Amino acid sequence: MLENSPFVARLGDATKTYGRGPGAVHALQGVSVDFTAHTFTAIMGPSGSGKSTLLQVAAGLEPPSSGVVELAGRDLSGLSETALTELRREHVGFVFQSFNLMPTLTVAQNVELPLRLAGRRAGRGRVQEIVERVGLGGRIRHRPFELSGGERQRVAIARALICKPAVTFADEPTGALDTHVAAEVLALLRESVREGGQTVVMVTHDPVAAASAQRVLFLADGRLVDELVAPTAELVAETLTDLAERVRACPV
Known part of the structure; x- marks a missing residue:
């Protein structure tokens, strides 16, 4: 339940600094952004721009150094680690480039694992239903080493x-996949938004992947510097090129 908020996640003037003194790294610098329910957002920027840090802070995996972070209608400041864990289990999904599957578990067991960790059981046929939805109904008893x-x-x-x-926060979910398979994975994410009512926030370096989203946010040096709505791969690539030139012209 989102406590009547239209936003599933939001950052208000959020900063994140690692270290102190002259060697401190300012990964986020005053970032304010809302992620509206039932939308697909991509996050892009040069290496070291703060993309993954933004994702981790928005997901409650890293606390901000200052500013406000809300997730599923809850202000994360002051929450204990136990409360944060429970909030993530209830309201957040994660997809990573490295898959992070348990090698000894079957497809069905891997899919059901978050529910079991939360002390819940999948409804009758729910695991089969969602495995079929991602096109793996015939491989439900296979283990990860048996899969592509x-x-x-x-x-x-x-x-x-x-x-x-x-x-669902996705960090480079297609980075280890070939073009054809990546397109299938992106189609699944789009379908989860369009038909499943989900919200997806995805970090990517690929303009084609970003063009699958409804909007693209661009970061540079820990700041939000641009945004595209209804993007195309060509426009995303052009914006990235312009951004790289601006960063070279005005180094930190």
């Missing part, structure tokens, strides 16, 4: 969606 990279990522998406999260 694309199939493993499909399992990871099914696992992220099994709890019907308010938001």
Whole structure:
């Protein structure tokens, strides 16, 4: 439940600094952004721009150094680690480039794992339903080593969606996949938004992947510097090129 908020996640003037003194790294510098329910947002920027840090802070995996972070209608400041863990289990799904599947578990067991960790059981047929939805109905008893990279990522998406999260955070979900398989994975993420009512926030370096989203946010040096709505791959690539030139012209 989102406590009547139209936003599943939001950052208000959020900063994140690692270290102190002259060697401090300012990964986020005054970032304010809202992620509205039932939308697909991509986050892009040069290496070291703060993309993954933004994702981790928005997901409650890293606390901000200052500013406000809200997730599923809850202000994260002051929450204990136990409360944060419970909030993420209830409202957040994760998809990573490395899949993060348990090698000894079957597809069905991997998909059901978040529910079991939360002390819940999947409804009758729910695991089968969601595994079929990602196109792996015939491989439900297979283990990860018996699957291709694309199939493993499909399992990871099914696992992220099994709890019907308010938001799914995806960090380079197609980075280890070939072009054809990556397109299938992106189609699944789009479908989860369009038909499943999910919200997806995805970090990517690929303009084609970013063009699957409804909007693209661009970061540089820990700041939000641009945004595209209804992007195309060509426009995303052009914006990235312009951004790289601006960063070279005005180094920190």
